Amino acid sequence: MGVVHRSAVGRPRNGPGRHAGEVNPKLRIIAGRQGGVFSRRQAMASGYTPRQIVDRLDDGRWERIRRGQYAERLDTSALPHWEKQRTAHIRAIHAVLNSLRDGSVVVSHQSALALHGLPLWGLDLARVHVTRVSDRSGGLVAGVVHHLGRLSPADLVHVDVPATTALRAMVETACTAPFKAAVVSADAVLRAHGSDEENLRRLMQEFEFWPGSPTARAAVGFADPLSESVGESRLRVLMHQFDLPRPILQAEFADADGFVGRVDFYFPSYNTVVEFDGLLKYGGVGSEALVREKHREDRLRALGLEVVRSTWSDFDRPAHLADRIRQAFTRPNRAA
Known part of the structure; x- marks a missing residue:
């Protein structure tokens, strides 16, 4: 096929x-x-x-x-928790396929995203998701979620096992996941695999009446391949949910000495930039990295920009972070 x-x-x-x-x-x-x-x-x-x-x-x-x-x-003690989850889920996928008749299903939804090496933040990995090749009924069978859906050759790929493409898996997952998790996945898919507009339109039409399709349309419409990490995707959603203006992603700045840097989020109407976990992004947390980052931030401020930093802990207090960004918008010392 x-x-x-x-x-x-x-x-x-x-x-x-x-x-x-x-x-x-x-x-x-x-x-x-x-x-x-x-x-x-x-x-x-x-x-x-x-x-x-x-x-x-x-x-x-x-x-x-x-x-x-x-x-x-396997000893996974040295892995971060998200890689432990991915490893366990991929093993579960192979165990499921090894117990089913060859060719009866393809791996789909978030299970396919796991095979494609894409972020799985906020997704339920407790069960393996597959799509039946036949027209038999779907449902939960022996702890495996069996979906029904028409699969064209353009929807299929072999990632050691038969699976849906990253683009289809993105839409499938967005129909079953919360908006925030769906955006994280969609950003990552578009960043890693690009956007096949014609194929994406076909998929969105095919999924138009699926349960969860409104969430999928909203998440895919909001997705942006310029969002470079799970944290940046989550921060985009946070700013959207608190009715902040839509920022420019990955804007670049220079001064008289040359290139200053590329920032995660730029609000041109307010001369404000927002950086997610910048200390880690620009070379770790050692003393030299801290000095480089401080120098970079000083140069951004010298351009008349307000700089707001955010870290993972800010997601525990989203309203507080949104207020910090709004306060930066109104500081009187920003450039006109």
Whole structure:
């Protein structure tokens, strides 16, 4: 069907915490084709007895991903929590597909976004989402959400497993997610994959009467590929929800000495810029980075700009951050 083939992001590989040699060569080859996951039947066909399987589950060498589906235990303690969630969800995807008939479903919605390596902030990863290839009814089956939908060749890609494209997964997810999470995903998809306007129009028409389609239309319409991170996307939504003017993203500034920098958000009518987590964005939090950032901010202020900084903690007090931005708009020392 003209399906594109790509490698999945986050495919489990040998690494810290893996129990070297605990999977024999035959089973390792099988698991390697399935995201590190294997079934009880495959383990037994590779030479393991039922007792050996139980022993490995009991002592932690293997872990149960879902009923009858196992994998070597991974040590993810060094990963940030969002990567732990992605890794666990991708393993769950492979476990689900390994328990279903080949070709009966494609991975879709936020599960497809996980395979594409896109941000999963605010999305429910408790269940794997698939779309049935047949016309059978959908619903929740054995902890897996089965969706129905017409799939054209343009909607499909092979990311180690059959999945919907990032663009379709974006729209699918936006129909089932809150507006804020849908915007985070949509910004990331448009940034990473570009906007195929014709294909996007087709998808929006196809999804016009789906449950959640009003949220999808709003989120996709609000999405901006210039938003460079989850934090920036969340901040855009926050400013929108508090009726702040729509800013220019990634505006660049220069002075007599040359290029000063590119800022996250610029409000030209108020000579105000808003930066999200700028200390991290511009080279870490060491003393040298702090000095560079302070110098950059001084140069921006010398241009007559008010600078408002925000961090992750500001999302716990959104009204306070919105007030800080409004106060910057009204400071008398800004340029006319």
